[in-house]
Amino acid sequence: MKFNELDKKMRVYETAHDHSVLPGIYIIARIDGRCFTTLTKDKHSFEAPYDPKFRDMMVETVKHLMQCGFKVLYGYTQSDEISLLLDLNENTFERKERKLNSILAGEASAKFSLLLGDIGAFDCRICQLPHRQLVIDYFRWRNEDAHRNALNAHCYWSLRKEGLSPEESAATFTKMSVVHKNEFLFQKGINFNDLPNWQKRGVGIYWESYEKDALNPITGEAVKASRNRLKVDLKLPMKNQYSHFVGGLVPEII
Incomplete structure (x- = not known):
């Protein structure tokens, strides 16, 4: 048989289940760390419940993903997860899901592993959202999840550091309300409202324009040139203000 x-005979088995995201559909890539509890708590002993060094590694991973060949409008990270909003007209690899999933997971894993000096693996899934409000709702969902996780984590680790077992610490808060969790922390000397916003709301990364000094190549005159750079936002707004903020980054479908 000729090559x-x-x-042609074998390629069909590789591509038979290819699915591409339809034009006009918003794409969000959700990228999660694999077995990161073991990696960050047992193997590398990051500070619990939050460590600025780990946060910075995740931020640098997001920045890499936003510059690795896809047009990404907004990156968001909390804990060991990353969410990326791709440009509505992004057409790299013809919007094939398997390519998006494999490349973004691979790029995230490679970058984070280099930063950590150990193997850190990520998986990726693609969310296909048909209208702008769902994009806003998605990021609002992850923002609220970060807040819930932060409250639970600070409660849990306050008892772990007092010597309670993982099971005992978790069981203490199983049916406790948000109000009572806040009061519990307050009695431990922690005002949850005063904790750093990046712990409670995650970190946003997006493009901003700035001006720099330059020379007109024809006249040699000094001019101002407009450039884009990534901005890391550690103080994201909350609730409806955050929804409005995200809305400003999401283009309308025309």
Whole structure:
């Protein structure tokens, strides 16, 4: 059998289940760390419940993903997860899901592993959202999840540091309300409202324009040139203000 015939025969098994995101559909890539509890608590002993060094590694990973060949409008990270909003007209690899999933997971894993000096693996899934409000709702969902996780984590680790077991610490808060969790922390000397916003709301990364000094190549005159750079926002707004903020980053479908 000639190579071209063999290639045509076998290629169908590789591509038969290819799915591409339809034009006009918003794409969000959700990227999660694999077994990161073991990696960050047992193998590398990051500070619990939050460590600025780990946060910075995740931020640098997001920045890498936003510059690795896809047009990404907004990156968001909390804990060991990353969410990326791709440009509505992004058409790299013809919007094939398997390519988006594999490349973004691979790029995240490679970058984070280099930063950590150990193997850190990520998986990726693609969310297909048909209208702008769902994009806003998605990021609002992750923002609220970060807040809930932060409250639970500070409660849990306050008891772990007092010597309670993982099971005992978790069981203490199983049916406790948000109000009572806040009061519990207050009695431990922690005002949850005063904790750093990046712990409670995650970190946003987006493009901003700035001006720099330059020379006109024709006249040699000094001019101002407009450039784009990534901005890391550690103080994201809350609730409806955050929804409005995200809305400003999401283009309308025309």
